[in-house]
Amino acid sequence: MLISKSVRDSILQKITNAKYYSIILDCTPDCSHQEQMSLTVRIAECNESVEVKEYFLSFLQVTETTGGFLTDIVLNELKSLGVPLENCRGQGYDNGSNMKGKHSGVQARILALNPRAFFVPCGCHNLNLVIGDAAKSSIDAVSFFGNLQRMYTLFTSSTQRYKIFRDNVSGLTVKPLCETRWECRVESVKAVRYQVGAVYDALVSVAEVTKGKDPKAYSEAASLSSTMKSAKFLIALVVWYDVLVRVGQVSKLLQSSSMQIAQAVLLLEELKRFLTEYRATGYEKAKVTATELAEELEVELKFPGADEVRPRKKRKLFGYEGDDECLTSPEQNFKINFFNSLVDVALSSVQDRFTQLAAHSATFGFLYNIQDLCNVSDDELLQLCKDLQNLLTHNDSADIDAVELYEELKTLCHIMPKGLSALDVLNVMKKRGLVEIFPQVVVALRILLTLPVTVASGERSFSKLKLIKTYLRSTMLQDRLVGLAMISINNEISCQIDSADIIDRFAQCKARKVRF
Numbered sequence: 001m002l003i004s005k006s007v008r009d010s011i012l013q014k015i016t017n018a019k020y021y022s023i024i025l026d027c028t029p030d031c032s033h034q035e036q037m038s039l040t041v042r043i044a045e046c047n048e049s050v051e052v053k054e055y056f057l058s059f060l061q062v063t064e065t066t067g068g069f070l071t072d073i074v075l076n077e078l079k080s081l082g083v084p085l086e087n088c089r090g091q092g093y094d095n096g097s098n099m100k101g102k103h104s105g106v107q108a109r110i111l112a113l114n115p116r117a118f119f120v121p122c123g124c125h126n127l128n129l130v131i132g133d134a135a136k137s138s139i140d141a142v143s144f145f146g147n148l149q150r151m152y153t154l155f156t157s158s159t160q161r162y163k164i165f166r167d168n169v170s171g172l173t174v175k176p177l178c179e180t181r182w183e184c185r186v187e188s189v190k191a192v193r194y195q196v197g198a199v200y201d202a203l204v205s206v207a208e209v210t211k212g213k214d215p216k217a218y219s220e221a222a223s224l225s226s227t228m229k230s231a232k233f234l235i236a237l238v239v240w241y242d243v244l245v246r247v248g249q250v251s252k253l254l255q256s257s258s259m260q261i262a263q264a265v266l267l268l269e270e271l272k273r274f275l276t277e278y279r280a281t282g283y284e285k286a287k288v289t290a291t292e293l294a295e296e297l298e299v300e301l302k303f304p305g306a307d308e309v310r311p312r313k314k315r316k317l318f319g320y321e322g323d324d325e326c327l328t329s330p331e332q333n334f335k336i337n338f339f340n341s342l343v344d345v346a347l348s349s350v351q352d353r354f355t356q357l358a359a360h361s362a363t364f365g366f367l368y369n370i371q372d373l374c375n376v377s378d379d380e381l382l383q384l385c386k387d388l389q390n391l392l393t394h395n396d397s398a399d400i401d402a403v404e405l406y407e408e409l410k411t412l413c414h415i416m417p418k419g420l421s422a423l424d425v426l427n428v429m430k431k432r433g434l435v436e437i438f439p440q441v442v443v444a445l446r447i448l449l450t451l452p453v454t455v456a457s458g459e460r461s462f463s464k465l466k467l468i469k470t471y472l473r474s475t476m477l478q479d480r481l482v483g484l485a486m487i488s489i490n491n492e493i494s495c496q497i498d499s500a501d502i503i504d505r506f507a508q509c510k511a512r513k514v515r516f
Contacts, residue, residue: 001483002502002506003483003494004482004484004486006497007486007493010493010497011041011057011490014045014055015041017046018043018446020044020089020447021042021043021083021450022042022088022090022091022117022451022452023041023074023078023088023091023092023117024038024039024041024092024093025037025039025070025074025091025092025458026093026458026461026462027062027065030466031469031470031474032469035063036062037070038458038461039058039059039060039074039077040458041054041055041057042054042092042450043450044426044449044450046426046446049431050423050426050427050430051258052257053258055493056461056486056489056490057077057081057486058486059461059465059481059482060077065098066098066104067099067101067106067108068104068109071106075113085113085114086397088114089116089117089451090118090119090120090452091107091111091118091119091120091452092120092121092122092452092458093106093119093122093455094125095126095129100119100121114394116391116399120356120360120452120453122454122455123264124254124255124454127182127250127251127254129349131182131185131244131346132182133346134243134343134345134349135182136345137338137342138337138341138342139337140232140337141236141338141342144233144236145177145188147227148174148177148189148192150224151174151199151203151224152175152177152188154203154206154220155174156176158217160209161206161217164209167202167205168199168202169195169198169199171195172187172190172191173191174192175188175191176188182247185244186245189237189244192237193237193238196234196293199228200225200229203225203228204221204225206218207225228297229297229299231302231303231331231334232303234293235287235290235334235339236338237290238290238293239339239342242282243275243342243343246274250268250271254267254456256456257456257457259453260422260423260449261357261364261453262361262368262422263421265357268350268354271350272347272350275343276347278343279344286339303329303330303331363387363391364451366384367422367444367448368421368422370409370412370416370425370441371413371416371418371419371420373409373410373413374413374414378406378410381406381410382403385400385402385403385405385409388400388402388405388444389401392447399443399447400440400444408438409441412434412438416428422445422448425441425445426442426446429441429442460489461489464485465481467488468481468484468485468488469481
């Protein structure tokens with residue numbers, strides 16, 4: 001307890017020195033089926049250099065998951081730690097309605113108390129929802145992942161069948177699908193994408209072994225092996241892998257604890273650019289790759305002929321001048337209903353789910369590249385500074401002065417090198433001793449860096465929770481759990497604590513001799 005208290009006191013001192021902070025909250029049940037909420041703070045720490053840091057503060061045991069109850073617990077914890085709510089400048093949560101709700105969610109209740117505590121929904125959760133939306137865009141998209149799950153279930157539900165799989169596939173293994181973490185689905189697709197021939201041979205072997213012995217397994221293996229040779233499956237395999245890999249790369253970059261809003265916006269713009277270009281040229285490229293996979297399976301990549309598929313004729317309603325155009329080409333029908341729908345839904349979802357981030361970027365965007373402000377007119381720059389001042393003002397308290405910020409930026413843009421991020425600008429100012437000369441710019445940049453992008457730090461704290469509170473220690477008290485988690489998660493600070501001082505304090509607490 002003494003070590004954890006020292007770690008917490010050190011973190012609280014850092015928060016006091018930084019002044020502005022953001023809170024990151026996330027919930028999960030532990031092994032004893034008790035809901036635990038992780039409380040993490042994000043600050044722009046100014047020592048010899050400026051660094052963006054995220055520190056774990058506590059696990060809070062919750063009995064209700066309503067927005068009001070969670071808000072009360074967080075506010076009480078901040079009050080007990082001596083962290084003033086009026087210095088909070090950001091909130092980072094997942095997409096649960098109890099957290100992000102506009103009326104009764106945690107973010108709405110905290111904004112009612114402190115309008116400067118800007119809410120930023122988790123970027124990684126939003127990307128998961130983007131892929132989830134795309135996966136429901138068509139029947140072919142839904143059935144594709146269903147087939148992958150069937151493969152995993154077929155091979156892993158029997159030791160004999162799994163041995164057949166390992167005899168045929170020497171590399172990656174089939175992976176189960178997760179309903180919440182869509183980023184991990186790329187591993188499921190990758191195992192089949194680069195081993196399509198070996199997986200097909202394994203299915204054929206299972207069908208041969210189970211024929212006449214296990215009708216259900218035989219039917220599944222025969223059905224899946226036939227599905228794998230279809231053009232729809234092979235093209236969908238390539239398309240989904242391309243999309244999931246690109247989204248997964250963006251998601252991993254967003255999970256960095258030092259990720260800034262400016263960098264997140266650039267990554268999302270690159271993702272939208274990729275999806276736009278992929279819609280134009282991706283299908284033909286995927287078809288070429290799928291043809292190579294078909295050759296590996298010794299089949300021809302072709303769709304069933306138009307004469308083999310009878311198109312459904314839609315009923316003509318009164319007032320229609322002509323019949324709807326009927327797609328007689330199965331390939332064209334697949335391209336429109338699967339490929340185009342998938343990419344269009346993904347693009348639309350990215351646009352809709354990151355509106356909050358785009359709004360914050362529009363407000364703070366002129367601070368991303370201070371060196372480019374020399375090309376901005378005086379009236380426009382002054383208006384941007386006034387808009388930011390209005391946003392950072394509550395009652396009679398204002399974080400910045402618009403006129404002074406405008407004057408400082410007009411001078412600073414001429415002496416800053418080009419190509420620097422907000423964090424780089426602060427470090428250059430720190431190194432050159434310009435912090436005291438441009439205080440308004442420093443405050444604005446620190447608030448910008450404080451805004452969270454994801455709740456990845458909260459998710460990472462749950463990994464430690466599962467290591468500390470196991471089924472063998474399921475009756476651990478909350479104070480002990482929080483203390484051990486504090487030491488383990490903030491290991492960097494724990495290693496810097498003076499052990500001699502801790503020993504002396506422990507000896508004083510445990511001394512039983514009476515001094516006369």
